[in-house]
Amino acid sequence: MVGNYSMIREIKEYAKKNNIPIMVDDGIDFLTAFIFKRHVTNILEIGTAIGYSAIMMALVHPNVKVTTIERDEKRYLEAVKNVKAFELEDRITLIYNDAFNVKLDEEFDLIFIDAAKAQNIKFFEHFERNLVPGGAIITDNLKFHGLVEKEEYEIKSKNLRGLVRKIKEYISYLKSNSRYDTEFFNIGDGISVSTKK
Numbered sequence: 649m650v651g652n653y654s655m656i657r658e659i660k661e662y663a664k665k666n667n668i669p670i671m672v673d674d675g676i677d678f679l680t681a682f683i684f685k686r687h688v689t690n691i692l693e694i695g696t697a698i699g700y701s702a703i704m705m706a707l708v709h710p711n712v713k714v715t716t717i718e719r720d721e722k723r724y725l726e727a728v729k730n731v732k733a734f735e736l737e738d739r740i741t742l743i744y745n746d747a748f749n750v751k752l753d754e755e756f757d758l759i760f761i762d763a764a765k766a767q768n769i770k771f772f773e774h775f776e777r778n779l780v781p782g783g784a785i786i787t788d789n790l791k792f793h794g795l796v797e798k799e800e801y802e803i804k805s806k807n808l809r810g811l812v813r814k815i816k817e818y819i820s821y822l823k824s825n826s827r828y829d830t831e832f833f834n835i836g837d838g839i840s841v842s843t844k845k
């Protein structure tokens with residue numbers, strides 16, 4: 649366990665040094681507590697980065713399995729290395745591809761969306777058929793570092809304004825989606841939990 653802590657610290661340091669966005673501590677605590685409380689066992693993650701959240705989720709319980717997708721080769725290879733270091737190869741399946749090219753037959757009781765923020769609706773619709781009834785889709789970064797709460801004129805960059813608009817659209821999409829009950833949590837960078845009815 650002590651070994652795990654220092655390896656986790658090294659992954660977090662690598663992420664910081666290389667500007668790789670990984671979940672903040674409050675967010676990861678929320679996610680792992682959710683997996684524990686709801687007895688989640690089969691998880692699909694969109695956006696592996698270097699494997700940090702996949703490893704943290706797998707460490708919740710020996711029954712937990714994670715399938716995770718990453719399109720950036722360097723990050724994927726780093727994730728392969730990290731998963732090996734934790735000897736979690738039998739419980740974490742790493743897929744190197746663009747998520748939109750991946751079609752899975754398997755069903756999951758949790759889908760965690762943590763990839764390109766402007767594409768959340770598309771990810772949701774691409775993978776929701778893989779979610780069991782009663783299962784949940786969790787999405788991170790709905791506050792987008794506080795920018796979602798700002799007025800548009802306060803955001804100077806055009807790209808960022810577009811991205812924030814997309815995140816707002818996603819929030820409205822979740823609120824009006826009657827096939828799911830969605831709860832929003834002001835935790836970490838803003839998290840939603842959409843439970844399939």
Ligand code: SAM
Pocket residue numbers: 669670671694695696697698699700701702717718719720723745746747748762763764
């Ligand atoms: N979940 C990771 C964690 O907390 O450790 C962080 C993921 S990071 C915020 C988002 C990742 O999603 C990036 O590494 C990016 O390359 C990947 N990504 C973005 N769009 C993607 C897509 N369409 N298919 C696969 N990966 C994608």
